[in-house]
Amino acid sequence: MDRRTDLRICALTAALSVCCCSPSPLHMEGQLAISTDLPNAQIEVGGPFVGIEAHRSSPLVTRVSFFYPVANSLDNSQDYWSRDSARVFLIGVRAGSGPVQVLEGPSITYSLTPYSVTFRQETTTWRAAVTYEFCLNQPAMVVTITVTNRLPHADTCEVRTHLDAALRTSHTYERKDRAWTEHLPEEHALLVHYPDAEAGHAELFVINAGIQPHSFTTDADDLAKAVSGHPRAWLTSLKSLPGHLLSAAQPGAPVIAFLYRAYVGPRDSLTVRQIVGMCTAGEARSLAPTLRQTYAQEVASFRHFVLGKAFLESELDIDDTHTLHSARWAKAVLAANAHHLAGQIVPMPCPAEYNFFFTHDALMTDMAACMFDPARVRRDLRYLAALADSLRTLPHAYYWKDSTYATEYAGADNWNHLWFIIVSSRFLRHSGDRETVATLQPLLRRSLHLALTHLREDDLIWAYRPDWWDIGSSYGPRTYMSVLVAAALREYQYLSWALGDKDSLCFYEALAKRIGKAVSKRLWDEKRGYLTNYLADGRLDTHYYIGSLLAVPFGVLEPDRARRLVETARSQLVDPWIGVLNVQPPDFDELAHELHFQGNEAGSPYRYLNGGVWPHGNAWYILALNNTGAKQEAYQFLCRTMNLHGVMTSPNGQPAMYEYRCSDARDPSQYGRVDKPQFLWAAGWYLHALFSIYGLTENEWNLCIEPFLPKGQRRFAADWFVAGSKVRVTIRGHGPLARQIQMDGRRYPSLVIPHDDPPRKRVDVELGPPSCPYVASASSALRSARLGKNSPRLELRLAAFPGHESSVVVISPWPVAEVSAGANPTLQWQATRLEAAFRVEVTFTHQQAEEQVTLHLKGSGQE
Numbered sequence: 050m051d052r053r054t055d056l057r058i059c060a061l062t063a064a065l066s067v068c069c070c071s072p073s074p075l076h077m078e079g080q081l082a083i084s085t086d087l088p089n090a091q092i093e094v095g096g097p098f099v100g101i102e103a104h105r106s107s108p109l110v111t112r113v114s115f116f117y118p119v120a121n122s123l124d125n126s127q128d129y130w131s132r133d134s135a136r137v138f139l140i141g142v143r144a145g146s147g148p149v150q151v152l153e154g155p156s157i158t159y160s161l162t163p164y165s166v167t168f169r170q171e172t173t174t175w176r177a178a179v180t181y182e183f184c185l186n187q188p189a190m191v192v193t194i195t196v197t198n199r200l201p202h203a204d205t206c207e208v209r210t211h212l213d214a215a216l217r218t219s220h221t222y223e224r225k226d227r228a229w230t231e232h233l234p235e236e237h238a239l240l241v242h243y244p245d246a247e248a249g250h251a252e253l254f255v256i257n258a259g260i261q262p263h264s265f266t267t268d269a270d271d272l273a274k275a276v277s278g279h280p281r282a283w284l285t286s287l288k289s290l291p292g293h294l295l296s297a298a299q300p301g302a303p304v305i306a307f308l309y310r311a312y313v314g315p316r317d318s319l320t321v322r323q324i325v326g327m328c329t330a331g332e333a334r335s336l337a338p339t340l341r342q343t344y345a346q347e348v349a350s351f352r353h354f355v356l357g358k359a360f361l362e363s364e365l366d367i368d369d370t371h372t373l374h375s376a377r378w379a380k381a382v383l384a385a386n387a388h389h390l391a392g393q394i395v396p397m398p399c400p401a402e403y404n405f406f407f408t409h410d411a412l413m414t415d416m417a418a419c420m421f422d423p424a425r426v427r428r429d430l431r432y433l434a435a436l437a438d439s440l441r442t443l444p445h446a447y448y449w450k451d452s453t454y455a456t457e458y459a460g461a462d463n464w465n466h467l468w469f470i471i472v473s474s475r476f477l478r479h480s481g482d483r484e485t486v487a488t489l490q491p492l493l494r495r496s497l498h499l500a501l502t503h504l505r506e507d508d509l510i511w512a513y514r515p516d517w518w519d520i521g522s523s524y525g526p527r528t529y530m531s532v533l534v535a536a537a538l539r540e541y542q543y544l545s546w547a548l549g550d551k552d553s554l555c556f557y558e559a560l561a562k563r564i565g566k567a568v569s570k571r572l573w574d575e576k577r578g579y580l581t582n583y584l585a586d587g588r589l590d591t592h593y594y595i596g597s598l599l600a601v602p603f604g605v606l607e608p609d610r611a612r613r614l615v616e617t618a619r620s621q622l623v624d625p626w627i628g629v630l631n632v633q634p635p636d637f638d639e640l641a642h643e644l645h646f647q648g649n650e651a652g653s654p655y656r657y658l659n660g661g662v663w664p665h666g667n668a669w670y671i672l673a674l675n676n677t678g679a680k681q682e683a684y685q686f687l688c689r690t691m692n693l694h695g696v697m698t699s700p701n702g703q704p705a706m707y708e709y710r711c712s713d714a715r716d717p718s719q720y721g722r723v724d725k726p727q728f729l730w731a732a733g734w735y736l737h738a739l740f741s742i743y744g745l746t747e748n749e750w751n752l753c754i755e756p757f758l759p760k761g762q763r764r765f766a767a768d769w770f771v772a773g774s775k776v777r778v779t780i781r782g783h784g785p786l787a788r789q790i791q792m793d794g795r796r797y798p799s800l801v802i803p804h805d806d807p808p809r810k811r812v813d814v815e816l817g818p819p820s821c822p823y824v825a826s827a828s829s830a831l832r833s834a835r836l837g838k839n840s841p842r843l844e845l846r847l848a849a850f851p852g853h854e855s856s857v858v859v860i861s862p863w864p865v866a867e868v869s870a871g872a873n874p875t876l877q878w879q880a881t882r883l884e885a886a887f888r889v890e891v892t893f894t895h896q897q898a899e900e901q902v903t904l905h906l907k908g909s910g911q912e
Contacts, residue, residue: 074353077360084161086157089106089701089703094161094727095164095400098116098187100399106159118329120218122216140177140179145206163355163381182352184326187340189347192323194322199315203317206312208321209308216243226302228242229299237261242297247451249329256340258340258344259323260311263310264291267305268294270302362422363422364777365377368758378706379735390448406448408446415472416472419478421768423476423770427476441492443466462511462513467530467536468533469492474544475747477544497541507526512524517529526572526582568606579593593622595663595666601615625689627712628666629666635655656711657709664709667686672741675742700720710722743758750827750849754812755825781816788818791813800814803833843903855895860889873900875894878890878891
């Protein structure tokens with residue numbers, strides 16, 4: 050099967066590489082799993098081929114998604130907002146002569162990881178545990194139901210399972226409820242055949258690998274006739290099952306129902322184990338015997354792969370247990386949220402709810418993954434290139450639709466073009482992989498060209514969407530898109546320079562500056578202290594959007610306005626308990642006609658896009674706080690709104706890195722409720738925000754460390770990729786400045802990573818009063834930094850292109866006597882006294898490709 054080869058390339062190879070260089074991570078599962086009895090939780094877990102969705106902290110699943118051979122799902126819901134009650138898998142338990150009880154209710158506890166979940170419930174007569182686990186290389190999940198007899202004597206125990214087997218197709222969501230069924234007695238398996246091209250002619254299989262069933266049936270209509278007119282009534286009826294199959298000549302409504310019965314001693318158990326999956330027509334016969342033999346190994350391999358990514362492949366050491374746990378959880382989510390699609394394993398936003406590949410999901414996640422897993426980013430970028438059209442247009446989405454695979458391409462006002470450029474540039478800095486980026490150059494050029502088609506005479510980018518959304522339509526000047534284009538232009542300029550393309554570099558820089566000035570001049574609302582937008586008719590859009598926050602970390606606003614924008618966001622958008630509302634006021638349900646929403650797609654007030662709390666909004670606010678000097682506040686906000694512990698202890702919280710939360714504080718039953726609890730780019734933005742707080746940062750020219758340790762912490766360490774090498778960065782001490790910097794064991798006078806001789810193994814930063822001068826930031830490529838041997842001076846070599854405007858900040862324990870850059874007439878410098886040092890900012894315009902800047906210092910103790 051082709052899928053096996055692709056999966057081994059994308060996942061198993063990485064898992065085995067962890068095996069070869071590290072001890073087994075399976076013993077680390079206890080450090081990752083969360084056990085809780087929080088009620089009303091939404092739960093999603095899954096693997097490369099199958100995922101499940103459950104609600105109300107219940108083991109009774111509302112959706113099972115299959116990603117092989119094509120995307121299909123078992124889902125009875127009629128409406129997205131009320132899908133929590135539409136169960137497709139039910140379980141009934143009985144011990145002795147008592148009644149059969151369906152497993153649900155407030156007494157359920159569960160133990161959760163990003164790749165598995167176990168539910169537990171008990172009564173006076175029985176104790177039950179239900180576990181969902183997933184295979185790495187085979188298209189199946191494993192459901193294990195263990196029932197323990199709590200009676201003081203041996204008696205009969207029963208388990209009844211009921212799986213509604215009507216399919217929903219991927220894109221059109223058509224219901225396929227006519228199928229024929231087959232029994233494989235030698236494999237204790239039931240098969241459901243869907244003779245329909247839109248479902249990929251798929252086969253659903255359920256293989257019994259534990260206790261063998263006492264009876265079964267596959268005919269939902271026949272079951273309904275036999276038991277009170279409702280096919281699920283048999284769960285509590287005490288009746289056996291008739292063993293009916295649906296014929297190919299007369300297909301019917303399929304169900305897979307089993308009754309298991311055994312005589313069990315006191316405190317002994319019966320174990321039901323179902324291997325549930327989907328495959329191509331005729332494939333189940335060969336898969337069944339293999340899966341019965343290898344399911345345990347398959348499940349363990351998937352656990353091993355995810356735990357290896359979380360704990361071993363790129364290590365973290367954080368002096369806070371909740372933050373460290375959340376960081377490992379986020380890395381596990383990045384590993385687990387990947388599905389089969391057309392023969393490859395690709396990033397997917399959710400374990401079960403999405404059957405589509407979206408470019409946006411991959412790029413949002415890879416903003417962080419560049420720092421610790423550039424191999425993943427390389428795969429994602431190459432995958433995007435493979436999906437591009439003949440004009441090299443970036444894909445927006447790729448999915449199975451009506452018997453074939455379909456690609457949607459990113460239009461000219463699609464934000465994916467800009468994130469694609471930004472991520473590609475970050476990837477180059479962290480990976481040093483010029484070859485891959487060179488192959489992307491036609492797509493990058495095309496993306497920039499399309500984005501600039503919406504540059505208008507006012508030097509702003511006009512767009513249809515209100516903010517960062519993909520719904521709504523009102524063409525006007527937009528802050529979000531203008532900020533992104535300015536940032537993407539600077540990144541594209543760097544990419545071109547790094548690849549040796551000298552054309553138009555000054556043009557890109559000047560255009561980025563023009564757009565930034567236009568944002569500040571035309572979109573800044575002085576009265577409100579915020580960046581705004583305009584509607585198609587020229588009216589001011591009076592909403593506060595989270596997209597404006599990006600102007601701060603992308604350096605579009607001057608410092609005073611950046612701080613004021615953060616203050617406005619704090620007062621207008623921040624809910625102190627759950628995070629940043631994505632828009633205020635939440636009135637888009639009243640603006641459907643004006644902004645051309647389709648029905649209620651924006652959501653009711655305080656839900657979804659209409660004022661919900663989204664993880665990237667929290668992350669963007671954290672980045673804005675961080676960039677305006679409020680680092681301790683940024684860390685506390687991350688702990689409260691993005692750490693798992695913070696989310697769990699907030700209103701209606703649960704273990705989740707979510708898509709969004711309901712923010713309606715007027716409704717205690719809904720306030721803080723989570724939707725899509727295991728969301729790919731929630732984990733990605735968490736890691737991005739976390740690394741940024743501790744100071745692993747960059748601009749378009751350099752990687753840089755801006756070291757910070759939150760109050761009470763004395764150490765941070767992380768693996769961080771620098772020009773293709775995995776470098777261990779360690780920060781110790783206290784205070785806002787660096788006392789000493791070492792790269793690969795040698796003292797080095799720069800927190801900006803030098804291009805000519807970057808560290809290959811270690812960077813160690815000790816905080817405290819500086820012992821010597823060092824470079825704190827640079828907006829040209831820092832080739833090298835060197836302290837003079839015979840006189841107190843700091844020599845810097847900085848590269849860019851003639852005409853590039855550069856700024857360098859140096860922290861020195863000694864005052865500066867003079868700064869020189871050869872005969873460069875544009876050089877200016879200014880020194881500011883800090884508590885324990887001097888801050889020296891040097892600005893100049895490159896007259897040539899490389900400039901040498903020398904700071905002449907008065908020497909230790911001299912004034």
